Amino acid sequence: xxxxxxxxxxxxxRHAKRADDRDPVQVTCRLRPLSSNESEAxxxxxxxxxxxxxxPAGYILRNGLPPVETTYKFSAVFDETAxxxxxxxxxxxxxxxxxxxxxxxxxxxxxxxxxxxTYTMTGTPKNQKDGILPHTLDILFNSLLSRADKCIxxxxxxxxxxxxxxxxxxxxxxRLALRTPCSKFEFKYRIPDTRAVRGANDDYVYAVFVxxxxxxxxxxxxxxxxxxxxxxxxxxxxxxxxxxxxxSKGNMYVDKVTEVEVSSTEEAFEQFVKGQERRRVAQTxxxxxxxxxxxxxxxxxxxxxxxxxxxEPVRDxxxxxxxxxxxxDLAGSERSKRTENTGxxxxxxxxxxxxxxxxxQCIEKLRENQKTSPDRAGQVPYRDQKLxxxxxxxxxxxxxxxxxVCVNPSVTDYEENVxxxxxxxxxxxxxxxxxxxxxFGNGNLPVSRRRMAQxxxxxxxxxxxxxxxxxDTQAFSVFFDAPPPFELNGPGDSDSIARLxxxxxxxxxxxxxxxASAEQKVTEFEGAFRSYLCVADTHRRRVEEMERExxxxxxxxxxxxxxxxxxxxELTALKQRVSKYELAEQVKSDKEEEFKR
Ligand SMILES: Nc1ncnc2c1ncn2[C@@H]1O[C@H](COP(=O)(O)OP(=O)(O)OP(=O)(O)O)[C@@H](O)[C@H]1O
Numbered sequence: 108x109x110x111x112x113x114x115x116x117x118x119x120x121r122h123a124k125r126a127d128d129r130d131p132v133q134v135t136c137r138l139r140p141l142s143s144n145e146s147e148a149x150x151x152x153x154x155x156x157x158x159x160x161x162x163p164a165g166y167i168l169r170n171g172l173p174p175v176e177t178t179y180k181f182s183a184v185f186d187e188t189a190x191x192x193x194x195x196x197x198x199x200x201x202x203x204x205x206x207x208x209x210x211x212x213x214x215x216x217x218x219x220x221x222x223x224x225t226y227t228m229t230g231t232p233k234n235q236k237d238g239i240l241p242h243t244l245d246i247l248f249n250s251l252l253s254r255a256d257k258c259i260x261x262x263x264x265x266x267x268x269x270x271x272x273x274x275x276x277x278x279x280x281x282r283l284a285l286r287t288p289c290s291k292f293e294f295k296y297r298i299p300d301t302r303a304v305r306g307a308n309d310d311y312v313y314a315v316f317v318x319x320x321x322x323x324x325x326x327x328x329x330x331x332x333x334x335x336x337x338x339x340x341x342x343x344x345x346x347x348x349x350x351x352x353x354x355s356k357g358n359m360y361v362d363k364v365t366e367v368e369v370s371s372t373e374e375a376f377e378q379f380v381k382g383q384e385r386r387r388v389a390q391t392x393x394x395x396x397x398x399x400x401x402x403x404x405x406x407x408x409x410x411x412x413x414x415x416x417x418x419e420p421v422r423d424x425x426x427x428x429x430x431x432x433x434x435x436d437l438a439g440s441e442r443s444k445r446t447e448n449t450g451x452x453x454x455x456x457x458x459x460x461x462x463x464x465x466x467x468q469c470i471e472k473l474r475e476n477q478k479t480s481p482d483r484a485g486q487v488p489y490r491d492q493k494l495x496x497x498x499x500x501x502x503x504x505x506x507x508x509x510x511x512v513c514v515n516p517s518v519t520d521y522e523e524n525v526x527x528x529x530x531x532x533x534x535x536x537x538x539x540x541x542x543x544x545x546x547f548g549n550g551n552l553p554v555s556r557r558r559m560a561q562x563x564x565x566x567x568x569x570x571x572x573x574x575x576x577x578x579d580t581q582a583f584s585v586f587f588d589a590p591p592p593f594e595l596n597g598p599g600d601s602d603s604i605a606r607l608x609x610x611x612x613x614x615x616x617x618x619x620x621x622x623a624s625a626e627q628k629v630t631e632f633e634g635a636f637r638s639y640l641c642v643a644d645t646h647r648r649r650v651e652e653m654e655r656e657x658x659x660x661x662x663x664x665x666x667x668x669x670x671x672x673x674x675x676x677e678l679t680a681l682k683q684r685v686s687k688y689e690l691a692e693q694v695k696s697d698k699e700e701e702f703k704r
Contacts, residue, residue, distance in 0.1 A: 209545035218513035220439025330382035417560025
């Protein structure tokens with residue numbers, strides 16, 4: 108029997124009663140497959156929520172004792188077989204819906220260098236392995252019902268947006284149209300996610316802005332800054348650091364950061380690729396390494412209500428609503444002892460560890476503060492590092508905070524993984540105030556302004572005579588002849604009286620006939636309309652039924668997939684036991700043979 112004891116997850120019992128308006132930081136754990144030169148694993152997924160950290164054979168703690176096996180519980184555990192889409196669906200899909208509904212969200216990947224953080228966040232779109240970012244962009248753009256023309260909204264430099272006059276916006280659009288489109292190599296073989304989520308308001312128009320920031324050695328850099336690094340043969344200039352500021356609502360932002368308006372996944376990803384390129388160039392100049400910096404890709408959604416015409420956004424910046432989703436790829440947490448870093452690399456490691464350490468301290472303080480009364484709460488050291496300072500709003504404000512702990516299960520990462528897991532574990536105890544539903548309101552109209560405007564247009568064009576269903580006044584004249592002149596030649600002019608009587612009697616009959624046929628038509632129309640409504644209602648019910656069935660099938664599928672994975676794990680464990688017994692059996696029979704001889 109194994110001499111290792113199995114310890115319970117530390118801290119799981121610590122959950123105090125949760126306030127109704129708060130949600131914990133949701134932490135999920137993803138294991139990447141071992142690479143070809145790695146054979147032994149120290150992290151094993153037990154089921155959908157538990158993961159086990161097994162110390163490598165012979166590993167001894169500083170106190171001279173062997174460490175114990177530890178089981179950790181997370182919101183979800185994805186083993187090596189989990190697909191990119193599965194990870195996205197369970198960790199980020201609702202964040203996209205939230206941002207469309209006007210709520211903020213923060214998602215970060217955390218783990219040791221080479222544990223799969225970038226693979227999870229970005230993936231490799233050209234190999235159809237889209238990570239969270241391309242899926243997020245696809246679904247966001249598929250779900251926005253109506254988008255504002257470009258250049259109507261512009262960043263005001265103070266973390267807000269302004270509305271530009273249409274003339275200026277038009278000039279800007281013309282200037283943009285002249286721009287040479289970038290090559291879309293990354294997207295050449297990509298299969299986009301065609302799904303959409305509900306939540307976009309029909310009475311609003313939307314504009315999407317992206318920014319891309321790198322935090323390296325505790326300095327923030329703008330990766331989308333347009334100033335060319337090399338201008339007409341000039342010596343390349345190193346990137347300049349940016350300060351952090353607080354806006355009028357108390358939100359932190361990077362000063363004068365470039366925010367680019369994008370209208371498709373391709374355009375947004377083009378900016379991401381540009382940022383990556385700039386990151387590489389900047390890193391060469393700063394003598395840095397990509398995994399040594401934190402990167403923050405921000406997606407901001409600007410929403411403006413439509414004016415009374417139902418066609419144009421109101422030109423009033425005070426009525427704009429802005430929501431934000433930050434996707435953060437943290438630098439790898441690593442101990443310099445293992446990497447044998449020296450010089451610049453050692454300095455970087457120190458800075459990374461400091462920022463991740465401050466993140467840990469913030470989480471620790473937040474947990475402590477939650478347990479004490481507000482007047483005794485200690486100060487959370489956000490300001491100590493740019494990374495935590497920038498995240499302050501997410502922890503102090505409203506919205507969701509998510510963390511994906513990426514793990515390379517190889518035994519070589521055991522020691523780091525102990526730190527990673529314990530930090531991830533603590534993070535789950537922090538609770539964030541749930542974002543309240545944003546009241547978009549549409550002035551008490553039973554339908555959206557846009558729909559109302561469409562109806563008005565249809566009715567107007569019908570009344571103009573463009574629609575056969577709406578006869579105009581001229582059309583009525585064909586039913587009635589012009590009356591004879593109303594003139595009598597004298598008291599005995601019985602002919603004229605007879606003509607007039609005949610005319611009005613015939614008009615009266617025609618009117619009665621027309622009324623009867625109109626009534627008949629109305630009855631027929633009502634009948635047809637009722638049966639149309641009936642059919643539409645039947646279809647609607649059928650669609651609802653099918654949606655219910657689809658949801659049930661999906662749930663069942665997920666259950667079966669989970670069962671399948673569990674069975675697979677059990678089978679692997681059984682196979683390992685069988686081969687162990689076979690080996691023992693073989694050794695025994697070899698010994699017997701030897702003994703006999
Ligand atoms: N779930 C996975 N399935 C297949 N390959 C993976 C998976 N996760 C990571 N990899 C591969 O492992 C390697 C390291 O992954 P990645 O670069 O994402 O690590 P990282 O944590 O971002 O590293 P760094 O901290 O250095 O940036 C890459 O080649 C990546 O393609």
